[in-house]
Amino acid sequence: MSSETVDRPLPPPGWYPDPSGGSQWRAWNGREWTNLTESFGTPPARDPLQLVTLGVLRRLRWSALPALYLGLGLLRGVYDTRPTSTPGVAALTPVEWTVELSLALGLIFGSTVAFAVALRLLEGRGRVAHFVPLVSSWRLTRLSAARLGTDSSLATWQISVSVISVVLALLTTSPWVSGLLLLYPYSVQDFWMARSMSESLA
Numbered sequence: 790m791s792s793e794t795v796d797r798p799l800p801p802p803g804w805y806p807d808p809s810g811g812s813q814w815r816a817w818n819g820r821e822w823t824n825l826t827e828s829f830g831t832p833p834a835r836d837p838l839q840l841v842t843l844g845v846l847r848r849l850r851w852s853a854l855p856a857l858y859l860g861l862g863l864l865r866g867v868y869d870t871r872p873t874s875t876p877g878v879a880a881l882t883p884v885e886w887t888v889e890l891s892l893a894l895g896l897i898f899g900s901t902v903a904f905a906v907a908l909r910l911l912e913g914r915g916r917v918a919h920f921v922p923l924v925s926s927w928r929l930t931r932l933s934a935a936r937l938g939t940d941s942s943l944a945t946w947q948i949s950v951s952v953i954s955v956v957l958a959l960l961t962t963s964p965w966v967s968g969l970l971l972l973y974p975y976s977v978q979d980f981w982m983a984r985s986m987s988e989s990l991a
Contacts, residue, residue, distance in 0.1 A: 799820065800817060802816075802817060802836070802837055802838050803816075803817060803837065804816055804817075804827065804837060805817050807826065808822065811826070812828070812829050813826045813827060813828050813829060814826060814827045814828075814829065816837030816840065816841075817837065820913040821913075823837060823841060825837055825840055825841070838911075838936055839936060839937060841910065841911065842911060842932075842933050842936040842937055843937070843986055845907045845910060845911060845929075845933075846933055846982050846985065846986055847986065848907075849903060849904065849907055849929070849982075850979060850982045850983070850986075852900075852903065853899075853900040853903035853904055853907075853926075854900070854926070854975065854978060854979060854982070855975070856896045856897075856899060856900040856903075857896070857897060857900035857901070857904075857922070857923070857926060857975075858971050858972070858974070858975040859896055860892075860893050860894070860895070860896030860897035860900065861893075861897065861955065861958070861959075861971055862958075862967070862968055862971050863889060863892060863893035863896065864890075864893040864894070864897065864959075865958060865959060865964065865967045865968075865971070866889070866893075866964060867886065867889050867890045867893055869964055870886065870889070871886055872886055897922050898922075900922075900926075901920060901921070901922045901925055902920070904919070904925035904926050904928075904929055905919035905920050905925050907929060908925060908928060908929055908932065911929075911932055911933075911936070912932070923951065923952075923955065926978065927948045927951065930947060930948060930978065930981065931945070931948070933982075933985060934985065937985050939984070939985045946977075947974070947977045947978055947981050950973065950974055950977055951974035951977070951978065954970045954971065954973050954974040955970075955971065955974060957970050958970035958971045
């Protein structure tokens with residue numbers, strides 16, 4: 790079984806004898822072999838796609854997700870502290886402003902790439918839309934809900950809340966209000982990830 794097989798249909802996702810010759814099962818995700826293995830005996834009951842999805846969510850929950858919203862918060866702050874000639878406005882020096890802007894964009898770009906790579910792993914192919922900030926995280930939410938069999942209505946609600954909150958956060962003139970608006974969709978998505986993982990592992 791190879792992911793490059795063209796002349797015959799690829800086998801469905803599942804557990805198969807390890808093609809490397811080891812005395813174990815190896816999970817096939819429908820396109821390629823994964824790193825998931827189990828010793829011989831009764832084939833594991835859990836769907837390997839679920840295991841891959843859970844692993845992806847666990848890693849992104851503690852890395853890309855907070856980085857994304859922290860980057861958006863910094864980006865909003867960069868706008869408020871940009872170098873300006875307006876009297877009475879607290880502004881950063883050009884060097885400080887450039888450093889803060891670079892950090893904000895780096896966090897947003899890095900988290901978006903992490904989500905895009907995760908989607909590539911789960912879907913088996915990459916798309917340009919996966920590299921659009923926020924769109925990739927929302928797509929992962931919907932895909933994960935379908936793969937794990939969890940409540941998709943919460944995923945849809947989380948996406949709607951995120952869109953409204955992020956737009957309002959970028960438009961508001963108060964940095965405190967902006968921070969709270971960005972914290973809300975982050976906490977909702979974090980809650981959804983935690984709930985999906987706990988439901989799937991139950």
